[in-house]
Amino acid sequence: MTVLENIPLAQYTTLGIGGPARWFVRVTQESELQEAVAFARLHSAPLFVLGGGSNLLISDDGFPGLVIQADFGGPVHNDLRTQTSPVRFDVPAGLGWDEFVEMTCRAGCTGIECLAGIPGLVGGTPVQNVGAYGQEVSQTINSVRVFDLKTLKFQTLSSEQCGFAYRTSIFNTTHRGRYVVTRVSFEFALDETPTLTYADLLKHFKGQPTPTPLQISDAVRAIRRSKGMLLVKGDSDSNSAGSFFKNPIVDQEAVSRIATALSIAPTEVPNWPAANGSIKLPAAWLVERAGFHKGFQMGRAGISTKHTLALVNLGGATAAEVVALRDAVILGVENLFQIRLEQEPVMLGFVPLR
Ligand SMILES: Cc1cc2nc3c(=O)[nH]c(=O)nc-3n(C[C@H](O)[C@H](O)[C@H](O)COP(=O)(O)OP(=O)(O)OC[C@H]3O[C@@H](n4cnc5c(N)ncnc54)[C@H](O)[C@@H]3O)c2cc1C
The missing domain is CATH 3.90.78.10 (UDP-N-acetylenolpyruvoylglucosamine reductase, C-terminal domain)
Structure with missing residues (x-):
């Protein structure tokens, strides 16, 4: 674990705005968290957990504490081989969200096809219970593995314990700043009719046979692109x-x-x-x-x-x-x-x- 000093944060956000972090550490394994917290405590520094930086406005003065970039890697586990619904996926928080959406759609899973094209990492999605085009991530989250910055212990929170509602969860309300999400566990239906409720999507597929999850996710990205809601270089x-x-x-x-x-x-x-x-x-x-x-x-x-x-x-x-x-x-x-x-x-x- 290497702690860097005075790192400009603008480069880590999609807005491209933000002054420096006093300290900055990229964490890729759960075992590094204790060390990062010990460092922050030693310097009496506040902590902030950074994901993909796509839902952040950072001040021009930056942050006078330790930013932990939650880039947790590791394997994606799933029980796709059984081909029985529901299919479970257990995913590291550092995986790119859209990459994960693509993976599940290709496997024929329904549940997050309408959330294609949302930037950021898997670990950021439960925080504000991301939603778009008639779906919310909470509808597919089974549990969330977290590191509790108060007790310094790992814990698995059930979907109910996460307190999901419109753009909220315990992570951005009652327990803001308390947990670091390290893995998220999802459940998807297999070979079921995908969600097709929003006007833009209905218009896109008008007169066509029921689209597959992959076709829906592609359509969602195309619609997002036309609305500037997809990260496109040069746009x-x-x-x-x-x-x-x-x-x-x-x-x-x-x-x-x-x-x-x-x-x-x-x-x-x-x-x-x-x-x-x-x-x-x-x-x-x-x-x-x-x-x-x-x-x-x-x-x-x-x-x-x-x-x-x-x-x-x-x-x-x-x-x-x-x-x-x-x-x-x-x-x-x-x-x-x-x-x-x-x-x-x-x-x-x-x-x-x-
Ligand atoms: C072009 C564009 C389109 C978007 N469209 C949508 C949309 O349709 N629907 C929608 O809901 N959102 C949308 N967003 C917002 C954003 O992409 C999501 O909220 C995303 O899930 C944020 O994830 P992140 O990894 O970028 O988190 P960050 O922006 O890095 O962090 C956001 C919050 O989550 C916390 N956090 C992040 N990772 C972790 C972790 N591992 N553990 C604990 N806390 C963590 C941070 O501390 C912070 O409080 C959009 C953003 C952009 C730029």
Whole structure:
């Protein structure tokens, strides 16, 4: 284990923003974790676990502690040979997520085909319970192996113990910063009809026979590419952290308020049903309606030309510029609709607001 000093973090993020980490260590084996924690304790340094850096906004001042890059390798175990459903996969946290999606789709498994093209590593996916095009990773997670930074012991958490909900889990709420994910165990159905519920996908396959999981994953990547939601070299729209805002969950009263603000009928406000009779609104639509269009720019930060929800680094942007744009969007939406958008990416190295 080699601990490096003053390592610029921008290179480890998809936004390409962030000052230096005081210390930085790449960890590839579980056995190295104890040593990394001992180092942090010796220097009374805070710890941060880095995955693929695709859901992060790191401050221009960087992080004054030890960044552990969770690049756990090792074998992928599966019981595909039995050809009985469900099929189990036990995967190291450092495997690229999209590589894993491809692997399962090729094997004829259904469950994560709609999550193709999401950047980052396998270990990052349970943290915010990644979701897209009608699927959430929690629907296939059986258990998560973690190292508990409090007890310094390894533990296996069941899916229930992970407390998954829309873009949340215990890892980014109640137990934030406590666990390092080292492996994730999944269960997939074999040879079942893949998920085909989202309008974009239905349109893509209109008039065609039921697609295979592999065909769906390819279609999802193509749709993502057209929206700047796939990491594509040379496409400045992919210098982002994906969707910067979560879709707000509201009640019917909020829908009426929006309709009044825009002088439209409540039925014209796009929405989906959410848990417990509540309503999920598309944040992108609210942002557009508040006057922040695709291609909007504020300094060197902007909104993607292909997707209203992605804040992008137009080249040399600072974290402060992204924060200023974020705040302008939040304020604009709040002033018009009295709905406060919640940020999706994790912030690192910022002074918490009191
Ligand atoms: C172009 C683009 C498109 C995207 N599309 C989607 C989408 O459709 N749906 C979606 O949900 N997300 C999307 N994202 C966000 C992001 O890709 C996911 O949240 C991803 O799972 C983050 O994984 P990561 O490895 O990059 O984690 P990081 O960004 O490195 O870290 C994110 C958080 O997870 C924690 N973490 C990471 N790895 C571990 C670990 N091993 N143990 C403990 N904690 C860990 C970090 O501490 C941090 O709090 C998109 C991002 C981009 C750039």
